[in-house]
Amino acid sequence: MSTLVNAASRDALAATELQLLQATDGAAAAEITGLADELFGVAELLRREATLRRALADASTDPRTREDLARGLLADRLGGRALPVVVEAVRSRWSSAKDLISGLERLARTALLVQAERAGRLDAVEDELFRLGRIIGGQVDLERLLSDPTTSAEGKEAVVDQLIAGKVEEVTQSLVRQLVTHPQGRVSDGLEELAELSAKRRERSVAHVRSATPLSEEQQQRLASTLQRIYSRPIAIHLEVDPDLGGGLMVRVGDEIIDGSVVGRLQSLRRDLAD
Structure with missing residues (x-):
């Protein structure tokens, strides 16, 4: 997957995600699946058709012109939920045609996650x-x-x-x-x-946890509660067992690393002795 790093593309994605949430409102699971499939299909079409891709992503043209082109070509191919999302996407200002494709794929994935969320x-x-x-x-x-x-x-x-x-x-x-x-x-x-x-x-952060030994469900819940107190927000635990740590835990939240492993402590001790 590619990450949108340009501010214009991030803004375009945010605006289109709002339209996506409206499109999924009240939709049955099959309808959301169909919506995702159609968004993936448009992304694939743009990946194949270079001329169309450039035309729909051309920020120098009037948004209404891009919208009319999308409606003229896609209205008969897309359902009532997918078309407004695609229209909002092509009306938005993306930094490149590649970002438009990545954005449509991101929206399709989000739709599927919405489906899973509503199903619990x-x-x-x-x-x-x-x-x-x-x-x-x-x-x-x-x-x-x-x-x-x-x-x-x-x-x-x-x-x-x-x-x-x-x-x-x-x-x-x-x-x-x-x-x-x-x-x-x-x-x-x-x-x-x-x-x-x-x-x-679910508005949570992800903690990537490496542990020398498996953690019980209770231990994972205690760790999540501790990290929530540290970061003042809910934390999701992703656990990987790594015997090479020698003992303890290594926790990464974003760019921050909390190293409580035996290996980490030994490395820290070596650095202190070398100073």
Whole structure:
């Protein structure tokens, strides 16, 4: 997945997300799935059609001109929920055509997460995305295959289905299938971003925790409560067991690292002795 770093594109995404929330209001699960599929489809169309992509993302033209073009080409292809979202997207000012495509894909993913949230399954989706990221990241050949943009999309989807079909939430499977179809870098990194996007839907931060030994559910809850007091906001725990730590925990929240591991303490001691 690609991150929107330009301020104009972030503003465009924020404006379009408001339209997306209106589009999902009162929608059944199947309708939200259809909305996401149609947004993914428009992103794929723009990826294939360079002339259309440039025309719809051209910030030098009048927004109404871009809107009329989108309506003329897509009104018969999109449902009543997807069309207003796409129209808002093309009326907005993106820094590049690539960001418009990334924005549409981000909106489609958000729609699926909204579906999981309303079904009370967002926690499960978040956990599955995180665990899949770790599994794929730990298998070099699998990571290389799924992250290769030149590999057949159908072939990668078949691999994903073999790996997770019937074992994860339908939303998780949809997100993973779409991610491997058009990977932007390492698939494992994309899955981690999706897990963090899931956490943000619940207005929580993500704490990436490495522990020398597995933590019980009670221990994870105590750790989350402690981190919540430290950061004054809810914290989602993503746990990875790493025996190489030698003992203790290493916690990363954003760019901040809390290292309570044996290895970390030894490294700190060596630095102190070297000073």
